Amino acid sequence: MDKKGLSKRQVFETLQEFKNKDLTYSSGNILGSMCTCAHPIAQDAYCDFLESNLGDPGLFKGTKALEDEVITMLGDLLGKKDVYGHVITGGTEANLMAMRAARNMTRETAINNSLEKPEIIVPKSAHFSFKKAADILGLHLKEAELDDDYCMDIDYLSENISKNTVAVVGVAGTTELGKIDPIPELSEICLDSNIYLHVDAAFGGFLIPFLNDIGYNFPQFDFSLEGVCSMTIDPHKMGLAPIPTGCILFREEKYLDVMNIDTPYLTQKQQSTIVGTRTGASSAAAWAIMKYMGREGYVKLATRAMEITEFLARNLVKSGFELVSSPELNIVAFNSPKINAHALAEKLEAEGWAVSVSACPPAIRVVLMPHIKREHIIDFIETLENIQESFD
Incomplete structure (x- = not known):
């Protein structure tokens, strides 16, 4: 300078x-x-909370309460009000957290079952963030073939699940074509095989529920399906929140717990998110626009x-x-x-x-x-x- x-x-x-x-x-x-x-409402809320840091939530108890309300509202939108999660940067970080949770949940089982190398199965239409996640987390990535309508081929999935599979990913609103994978069928397969199922609804999460309200009749894709363990949803897409405002939701708190590391000098003694310092402005903006809309x-x-x-x-x-x-x-x-x-x-x-x-x-x-x-x-x-x- x-x-x-x-x-x-x-x-x-x-x-x-x-x-x-x-x-x-x-x-x-x-x-x-x-x-x-x-949306201007979301922009104003974001600017009002620029100083907040949810990496140290005890210092910003009001902002943390806003984040909790956002997660509850999104869970309610996606089939289960009592979910757990965080407002983070976007779909890439959310998908990385989901794959980390799936891998960590299976570590003990992997030892007991002589897991050779943990793998995840995603459709070829999945977002590139899963390639990042596989690289960072040391996971083998299998890309499932697509059917004639560019959705995950169920037969491929059934034939390629193995003892090494720690997670399956379905997409609700693919990045390239906006297609919705057969999530109900994925849920059944994953339940039967005791495999973690993640749904990437970064794009479709703020569309499908509202379109169903007016008669589009999309099939279930969310926590109303018992096999769905986690979901990605991005308020900074069709939710009208500012960038960066993404969310990761988990069915059970244990999926966050398994990612916790000790943070002894902060007001919260454990942390499960990828980043440490984490703006609360995104939580405030998401809360404001969802309440307004x-x-x-x-x-x-x-x-x-x-x-x-x-x-x-x-x-x-x-x-x-x-x-x-x-x-x-x-x-x-x-x-x-x-x-x-x-x-x-x-x-x-x-x-x-x-x-x-x-x-x-x-x-x-x-x-x-x-x-x-x-x-x-x-x-x-x-x-x-x-x-x-x-x-x-």
């Missing part, structure tokens, strides 16, 4: 120059992200997202594009008959549109988050049609 500091005006003028290089959600041009504009508010939000999703899907077909499959949640994946997905993504980027390309299968992937409006989709379709016409 320089010997002499800048003035406040100089600092913020320079910051603005950097910020001007960023894309913004409100522009409608970010089409490939699962994040969105944080209520179930009715989130139903309206989910309804609007699905209306825009269906609008995009219909118009893509009308314009000659090919859907990978019918959207289950607010993600649409499609291809052009004239140009491959990666080349199309590059052309869209040149026109100012930030889309992503899915890997399984390769396709343009659009996530219809709350910042996306109908007028944005109309402009997007027009751009797509112009690009496609240029190949005639």
Whole structure:
């Protein structure tokens, strides 16, 4: 740094120059992200609690009470009010904690059963965070094949569970296509085999319950299924909380206990989270937005997202594009008959549109988050049609 500091005006003028290089959600041009504009209520609450540190919760008893209420509200939303967990940074940390809990729970059993190397089975559509978790925790990662609708193949799972399997992962709202794995069947298999089942509902957790309220009739995916041991849910996605606001929920407190390490110099003498210093601002923001929105508010939000999703899907077909499959949640994946997905993504980027390309299968992937409006989709379709016409 320089010997002499800048003035406040100089600092913020320079910051603005950097910020001007960023894309913004409100522009409608970010089409490939699962994040969105944080609600002003959540932003204000976050800023009010910037000094809080839930890594030392005895110093911030009010903020800790907010975190506990958030976990209870989310548990109630996901089929079991009396759950245990924490507000953390996001889905990656939540998934890492779940795999750590599963591994630690089986350590004694592993010794007794001569476990060669603990393994986890995840669908090929699982988030990349499970590869991180396997690497960090020394787990062997098995990727289950997908069925014709890009969900975990149950037959593959049944045939590949072994004495080394410490956890199975199902996804409720896959990152690439928004698909929901057959969680009820996974629950039955894991119960029968006495295997830990984790459900990654980072994306779908703030959608599926509210869509079911209006008649979508998605199958059970949460703690209402006896085999589900833990769940990931991200309020900073469809929950409208600021980044970073993720949550890990456990059916029983023992899953947290098995990860505890001693923290003798803090006000809480044991800690199970990955990070030590942990902002309480995320808990306050999640509490504020959930209380403000209520179930009715989130139903309206989910309804609007699905209306825009269906609008995009219909118009893509009308314009000659090919859907990978019918959207289950607010993600649409499609291809052009004239140009491959990666080349199309590059052309869209040149026109100012930030889309992503899915890997399984390769396709343009659009996530219809709350910042996306109908007028944005109309402009997007027009751009797509112009690009496609240029190949005639």
